[in-house]
Amino acid sequence: MFLYASIFLSLLVALLAFYYTQTHSAMPSLAAIRQSNAAFFRSKPSVAADAPTAIFVGGTSGIGEGMALTYAKYTEGKSNIIIRIFASMPAPPGDGTSKLAREFVQCDATLMKNVHSATQTILSKYPQINYLVMSPGLVTLSGRDETHEGIDRKLAVHYYARWKFLHDLLPSLKAAEGKGEKAAVVSVMAAGHGGKIDLDDLGLKKGYSVSASMMTGPTYNDMMMESFAEQAPNITFIHTYPGFVRTPIGASSPSRALRIISHVFFPLVWPISVSNIECGEYTWSSVTTTATKPGAWRIGSRGEDLGKKNYFGGEVQRKKVWEHTVEVIRAALASPAPERPKAEVQK
């Protein structure tokens, strides 16, 4: 028993040391990152003249929350912040005196119809958007779990909902860019940690597994950013891998096994993990510093450019994934709403 524990600990230490040297060598310090973020947000031409508007899809927790708080700090509150949230959070009371928005929009993003109505609400109020940050997510060990719209829930929040948000809000991002303001999109997923995709099984209807889903989401995110970058060449589209971030994602998993594992795993990786605020700084640095020109970028856990590292895309894949996504979302929006239980209808 002692022998096994020693081997396990030695392997873990070696793994952590390897990971640390891989991610920290030649990387700017957090203090330097903070300085460059602050300088970017101080320089007026880089943000909107008045109040830049940012949308945080999944901003109620973890990395999205860290991004929102970091952003609020650098813009000194002079910003419209809209946080897209899951059904669990009540809308904040407002005294109606502030001209700046702190708006919470309710939505379960597993359903494309919900995303559609949320984007229409946002578009009607915010014709100009500077930043769209998307980090809704969950971890689960369950198999394919379809909504009544025919999309697996995990792939829905990791990819299809993000695509739909970006697609619908693109006119507002283009409007900001058209006025000479900064416009950028960040999708926090797992750049550089995806895998080959099966073009005969897009959406994983036939070959769904936990690992297939984990490999597919990041590669679809790569394709998504590249396709939208083609349509809006003056906007920056960033897909990031955040590294190990101390968030409730494991502890709030629908899978009991993952909830238990996360209690053991997170303390073990604590030395190489970062807080959600630190991750917010690193991730913003991709916008403020790394992505020096518009287009599609893949960014690592310390805000560094990954280039084409572990890239599984290509022109054929991009075109097929785009056509597949358009069709899946069209079908989702056209699908009938599920029948309500009789008791509810009678009320």
Ligand SMILES: NC(=O)c1ccc[n+]([C@@H]2O[C@H](COP(=O)([O-])OP(=O)(O)OC[C@H]3O[C@@H](n4cnc5c(N)ncnc54)[C@H](OP(=O)(O)O)[C@@H]3O)[C@@H](O)[C@H]2O)c1
């Ligand atoms: N944390 C890490 O170490 C790590 C590492 C690699 C990749 N990632 C990826 O980074 C992303 C963010 O992870 P995180 O650690 O920040 O997770 P988190 O703390 O659990 O936050 C997830 C966010 O997604 C929202 N969300 C979940 N289901 C939703 C739904 N159906 N509709 C709308 N919003 C929904 C949550 O809203 P509620 O709060 O309302 O539930 C929350 O705001 C995920 O895609 C994850 O896979 C994380």
